[in-house]
Amino acid sequence: xxxxxxCAACRYLRRRCCEDCTLAPFFPSTNxxxxxxxxxxxxxxxxxxxxxxxxxxxxxxAADAIALEAYWRVQDPVYGSVGVISRLQREINVAxxxxxxxxxxxxxxxxxxxxxxxxxxxxxxxxxxxxN
Amino acid sequence: xxxxxxCAACRYLRRRCCEDCTLAPFFPSTNxxxxxxxxxxxxxxxxxxxxxxxxxxxxxxAADAIALEAYWRVQDPVYGSVGVISRLQREINVAxxxxxxxxxxxxxxxxxxxxxxxxxxxxxxxxxxxxN
Numbered sequence: 616x617x618x619x620x621x622c623a624a625c626r627y628l629r630r631r632c633c634e635d636c637t638l639a640p641f642f643p644s645t646n647x648x649x650x651x652x653x654x655x656x657x658x659x660x661x662x663x664x665x666x667x668x669x670x671x672x673x674x675x676x677a678a679d680a681i682a683l684e685a686y687w688r689v690q691d692p693v694y695g696s697v698g699v700i701s702r703l704q705r706e707i708n709v710a711x712x713x714x715x716x717x718x719x720x721x722x723x724x725x726x727x728x729x730x731x732x733x734x735x736x737x738x739x740x741x742x743x744x745x746x747n
Numbered sequence: 748x749x750x751x752x753x754c755a756a757c758r759y760l761r762r763r764c765c766e767d768c769t770l771a772p773f774f775p776s777t778n779x780x781x782x783x784x785x786x787x788x789x790x791x792x793x794x795x796x797x798x799x800x801x802x803x804x805x806x807x808x809a810a811d812a813i814a815l816e817a818y819w820r821v822q823d824p825v826y827g828s829v830g831v832i833s834r835l836q837r838e839i840n841v842a843x844x845x846x847x848x849x850x851x852x853x854x855x856x857x858x859x860x861x862x863x864x865x866x867x868x869x870x871x872x873x874x875x876x877x878x879n
Contacts, residue, residue, distance in 0.1 A: 656797070658790050665788070665824065673825045680829035684816060692797065693805045696828040697812035703835040710842035717849045724856030 623650035641678035656685040755782040773810030788817040
């Protein structure tokens with residue numbers, strides 16, 4: 616392979632890109648930033664070794680996941696992908712709390728449908744707590 | 748510092764542990780696996796460099812996040828922490844769908860409370876779709 620077509624990894628590391636380069640299929644020369652982040656966080660040899668230990672048909676997904684992790688760690692050097700996970704866990708907690716509140720309201724409605732004589736409280740309808 | 752008290756990183760790398768060792772506060776000798784995972788995924792020198800670039804007061808959180816990322820990648824060499832993120836995103840989608848369904852049910856109840864003559868459909872009460 617000529618220098619002109621060497622992959623982003625080999626170009627970054629200023630080395631020849633051989634035909635069986637482990638990194639070439641996943642780090643094209645058209646996206647040098649992707650490899651630069653991966654190299655900064657994991658190191659090129661670590662990534663090549665990790666990919667070699669994975670079946671060929673799963674290396675694309677692994678390279679994409681590694682590139683994402685590197686991107687998040689460059690963006691947030693303290694928390695990296697763990698910061699993304701914490702944010703998602705907070706979102707799940709909010710959604711579950713909202714779901715529990717809505718289910719409590721539905722139980723109230725069920726009771727009122729069965730006993731229609733009970734006074735209707737409009738605050739329930741639009742998901743607000745009744746005012747005291 | 749004597750060899751007896753050197754940190755997990757220096758013990759693993761068979762080197763002296765100096766008093767200003769960057770890794771020692773976060774990789775105690777009592778938890779060698781934590782450093783072994785981090786070394787396998789990121790490499791010791793990469794982790795030391797990343798920690799040195801972070802303010803001292805945030806290094807504990809960064810080391811914990813790096814250790815978690817390494818653990819997830821060892822457990823799941825293809826997806827690593829991105830696999831955890833995908834699972835959480837699916838959980839959020841499920842919770843949001845469930846919330847939308849419950850809110851649709853509450854709208855039905857609201858309509859029935861306002862028009863109590865409408866026939867009561869018990870399938871709504873226990874969150875099942877009406878049977879045709």
